[in-house]
Amino acid sequence: MPHKLPDESHLVVDVTRLDREGETLEGVTGEIVALDERFVKSVGGVEYSLFAQALGSELLVRGRVSQRFELVCSRCNEVFEHEAVIPDFTTSVEIDENTQFADLTDEVRESIILTLPAYPVCREGCKGLCARCGKNLNEGPCGCAEESGDSRWGALDALNLK
Ligand SMILES: [Zn+2]
Ligand SMILES: [Zn+2]
Known part of the structure; x- marks a missing residue:
């Protein structure tokens, strides 16, 4: 037992x-x-x-x-x-x-x-959270995604290219 x-x-x-x-x-x-x-x-x-x-x-x-x-x-x-x-x-x-x-x-x-x-x-x-607006992207896209490219990274890329 x-x-x-x-x-x-x-x-x-x-x-x-x-x-x-x-x-x-x-x-x-x-x-x-x-x-x-x-x-x-x-x-x-x-x-x-x-x-x-x-x-x-x-x-x-x-x-x-x-x-x-x-x-x-x-x-x-x-x-x-x-x-x-x-x-x-x-x-x-x-x-x-x-x-x-x-x-x-x-x-x-x-x-x-x-x-x-x-x-x-x-x-x-x-999908995590949108880095810009904080929306949970599992629940659907946020408005930010519609802007093509992220301007912050764009600025960084421009610096690196100099
Ligand atoms: Zn998660
Ligand atoms: Zn967003």
Whole structure:
């Protein structure tokens, strides 16, 4: 029977109760990633489906972890939902006969954060904001586009040509 993790604020494997043949641990943790910043917020806890097996002095863990986020698009500033998924999370923890719990919280948190894009984009081909009037160009063209060429760049080009 799968056992409950001792504390939902950590992703912990209870080594003493682990099946000798290995065991699948599944569920959702508490909010262990807990990012709440201007451009990135985690939503809920980490979903995990991990197979854990103690082999000699090592606890081997592999499986899938995922975490939902709200990110701000680096082009158009809109908030969008993003699910960070690690389909093949793998780790090993040294254990001995005195080990009761193996805490995977920090490693899972860091692995998930590392998957976050440095420049999140809400969709492929996001058109971003007009540099002149600030309109979200995903919602349609603004009047600025009708003026052929951008006079600022035109002036710069003229300087470079001298
Ligand atoms: Zn966007
Ligand atoms: Zn514009």
